[in-house]
Amino acid sequence: xxxxxxxxxxxxxxxxxxxxxxxxxxxxxxxxxxxxxxxxxxxxxxxxxxxxxxxxxxxxxxxxxxxxxxxxxxxxxxxxxxxxxxxxxxxxxxxxxxxxxxxxxxxxxxxxxxxxxxxxxxxxxxxxxxxxxxxxxxxxxxxxxxxxxxxxxxxxxxxxxxxxxxxxxxxxxxxxxxxxxxxxxxxxxxxxxxxxxxxxxxxxxxxxxxxxxxxxxxxxxxxxxxxxxxxxxxxxxxxxxxxxxxxxxxxxxxxxxxxxxxxxxxxxxxxxxxxxxxxxxxxxxxxxxxxxxxxxxxxxxxxxxxxxxxxxxxxxxxxxxxxxxxxxxxxxxxxxxxxxxxxxxxxxxxxxxxxxxxxxxxxxxxxxxxxxxxxxxxxxxxxxxxxxxxxxxxxxxxxxxxxxxxxxxxxxxxxxxxxxxxxxxxxxxxxxxxxxxxxxxxx
Amino acid sequence: xxxxxxxxxxxxxxxxxxxxxxxxxxxxxxxxxxxxxxxxxxxxxxxxxxxxxxxxxxxxxxxxxxxxxxxxxxxxxxxxxxxxxxxxxxxxxxxxxxxxxxxxxxxxxxxxxxxxxxxxxxxxxxxxxxxxxxxxxxxxxxxxxxxxxxxxxxxxxxxxxxxxxxxxxxxxxxxxxxxxxxxxxxxxxxxxxxxxxx
Numbered sequence: 001x002x003x004x005x006x007x008x009x010x011x012x013x014x015x016x017x018x019x020x021x022x023x024x025x026x027x028x029x030x031x032x033x034x035x036x037x038x039x040x041x042x043x044x045x046x047x048x049x050x051x052x053x054x055x056x057x058x059x060x061x062x063x064x065x066x067x068x069x070x071x072x073x074x075x076x077x078x079x080x081x082x083x084x085x086x087x088x089x090x091x092x093x094x095x096x097x098x099x100x101x102x103x104x105x106x107x108x109x110x111x112x113x114x115x116x117x118x119x120x121x122x123x124x125x126x127x128x129x130x131x132x133x134x135x136x137x138x139x140x141x142x143x144x145x146x147x148x149x150x151x152x153x154x155x156x157x158x159x160x161x162x163x164x165x166x167x168x169x170x171x172x173x174x175x176x177x178x179x180x181x182x183x184x185x186x187x188x189x190x191x192x193x194x195x196x197x198x199x200x201x202x203x204x205x206x207x208x209x210x211x212x213x214x215x216x217x218x219x220x221x222x223x224x225x226x227x228x229x230x231x232x233x234x235x236x237x238x239x240x241x242x243x244x245x246x247x248x249x250x251x252x253x254x255x256x257x258x259x260x261x262x263x264x265x266x267x268x269x270x271x272x273x274x275x276x277x278x279x280x281x282x283x284x285x286x287x288x289x290x291x292x293x294x295x296x297x298x299x300x301x302x303x304x305x306x307x308x309x310x311x312x313x314x315x316x317x318x319x320x321x322x323x324x325x326x327x328x329x330x331x332x333x334x335x336x337x338x339x340x341x342x343x344x345x346x347x348x349x350x351x352x353x354x355x356x357x358x359x360x361x362x363x364x365x366x367x368x369x370x371x372x373x374x375x376x377x378x379x380x381x382x383x384x385x386x387x388x389x390x391x392x393x394x395x396x397x398x399x400x401x402x403x404x405x406x407x408x409x410x411x412x413x414x415x416x417x418x419x420x421x422x423x424x425x426x427x428x429x430x431x432x433x434x435x436x437x438x439x440x441x442x443x
Numbered sequence: 444x445x446x447x448x449x450x451x452x453x454x455x456x457x458x459x460x461x462x463x464x465x466x467x468x469x470x471x472x473x474x475x476x477x478x479x480x481x482x483x484x485x486x487x488x489x490x491x492x493x494x495x496x497x498x499x500x501x502x503x504x505x506x507x508x509x510x511x512x513x514x515x516x517x518x519x520x521x522x523x524x525x526x527x528x529x530x531x532x533x534x535x536x537x538x539x540x541x542x543x544x545x546x547x548x549x550x551x552x553x554x555x556x557x558x559x560x561x562x563x564x565x566x567x568x569x570x571x572x573x574x575x576x577x578x579x580x581x582x583x584x585x586x587x588x589x590x591x592x593x594x595x596x597x598x599x600x601x602x603x604x605x606x607x608x609x610x611x612x613x614x615x616x617x618x619x620x621x622x623x624x625x626x627x628x629x630x631x632x633x634x635x636x637x638x639x640x641x
Contacts, residue, residue, distance in 0.1 A: 184598040232588045255565055258558040276569025278562035299562040322559055345556035359556050388556050406600030
């Protein structure tokens with residue numbers, strides 16, 4: 001059986017056009033026989049074969065490479081090299097010779113065909129469980145503009161990932177970030193948006209003023225960021241599709257920074273500083289009406305919403321050192337959740353709701369860590385001179401963060417790591433960057 | 444009592460002696476600091492009259508001679524005695540030069556998260572603002588902002604640089620062109636705290 005899916009005719013910037021899906025394919029087959037669990041125990045990646053895609057050779061090769069890079073980039077899959085493959089099937093329709101693939105120890109097999117028709121491409125793929133000798137899930141067809149060929153490839157990889165891990169996928173997603181150029185004491189920064197793998201970079205601001213920490217809305221259509229455009233730190237809100245921004249905060253004598261959207265996009269929580277004291281405020285995006293959520297002489301910053309929008313996790317030094325707290329939106333005393341050694345900051349609530357990722361400083365070393373929302377099960381995923389600012393992949397299995405190197409020539413780079421702490425890798429970018437914000441899985 | 448200004452001279456002399464067996468370089472005459480500390484505060488003891496005035500009423504003079512920067516210990520936002528001496532000079536200068544406004548920029552070292560450091564820098568800037576206001580500078584003449592760790596003064600990654608980066612910098616700007624009458628009256632304001640209203 002085949003399912004057909006049409007990718008949103010992507011205007012270049014279309015992030016979250018909801019009309020896209022016809023019909024929505026199942027994310028995993030019902031009796032998924034082949035499965036890799038993302039747990040601490042997994043050491044050996046699953047071996048999969050992704051032989052050359054059929055159809056129009058040039059575009060087929062490019063799509064295949066992106067699919068392979070997506071899958072192997074997770075650290076969960078090992079690609080069987082082409083030299084070891086048995087003779088290639090004559091066509092996409094030809095029956096699979098499971099024995100031939102078993103002979104090279106393939107556990108999974110991806111077969112696909114890519115056809116280009118003018119400005120459109122059509123991609124069909126199937127996934128096979130070689131061990132049990134049967135298809136895993138339905139075949140699927142994606143129709144897209146040829147210019148969106150990478151998205152089509154990510155969609156295939158997402159299907160494969162979801163079927164083999166049982167998790168929601170994340171490859172067809174984008175990341176907002178800050179590019180950094182120039183010397184360390186006069187850094188030039190601008191905001192960009194890229195595919196999760198570093199491709200298709202689009203610049204959202206020019207370099208004329210200092211900009212910090214963009215944050216995607218959950219639908220991926222808007223960005224919040226801090227800008228020194230007025231000479232003072234204030235928050236701007238940007239429509240991603242039109243790349244048009246407007247100031248959201250304009251109060252004189254009050255700095256505004258660390259903005260973040262509520263999941264429904266209606267509210268912005270942010271840090272408002274006045275007279276040296278920083279509290280967390282909540283603003284109604286459409287009316288500008290706002291109120292204080294904290295009222296303490298401490299530094300309260302880096303707010304992040306729970307996935308249901310009912311609670312906010314934030315950083316406060318009210319106990320003497322920066323620690324993590326959770327509060328409801330309707331007042332009440334915040335509950336401290338971090339109690340370990342060191343200083344905690346930049347909490348980010350997982351989209352799955354189960355974990356909070358954070359930055360932790362112990363002595364002169366920095367870590368990205370996770371804990372459950374009650375503060376239990378704390379674990380460190382990374383360690384370096386300076387790691388900070390984790391952002392969650394839309395499936396809650398991977399975080400991206402900034403790692404800076406020391407010294408006058410030190411530079412920040414984006415890295416990602418999965419929640420087991422394995423598979424730490426730098427993003428494939430040929431420039432320095434910081435402050436990633438991972439957007440949603442695109443429809 | 445060792446004067447702050449003579450200390451580096453002596454130190455340089457000592458270093459010169461220690462470095463090799465060459466004759467000591469001629470020691471420069473001691474510099475008399477017109478703002479020499481007298482304990483709790485600082486009292487201006489220099490000459491306000493004559494040609495000094497023209498040069499003094501510049502942002503460059505403020506930066507180079509008054510001192511635009513105060514430093515903070517790690518993770519601290521309270522003013523040190525050294526910082527208070529510099530800020531007393533800044534306040535006195537601002538009082539003499541009512542045509543200037545000030546922006547106090549707070550900074551933090553690179554260890555620490557971006558957002559916490561923005562808030563930390565704001566605390567430092569605010570501490571400076573409060574001190575200047577307590578010394579008589581009109582609150583409306585001073586704004587604050589924080590650069591967090593975005594604009595380090597020194598770029599290495601050790602305490603020697605961090606100590607220079609934990610700072611608040613007072614940047615003075617001559618206010619928008621004043622009416623002619625105000626300019627003509629300006630010299631009369633020097634030395635007094637008559638700049639209120641600007």
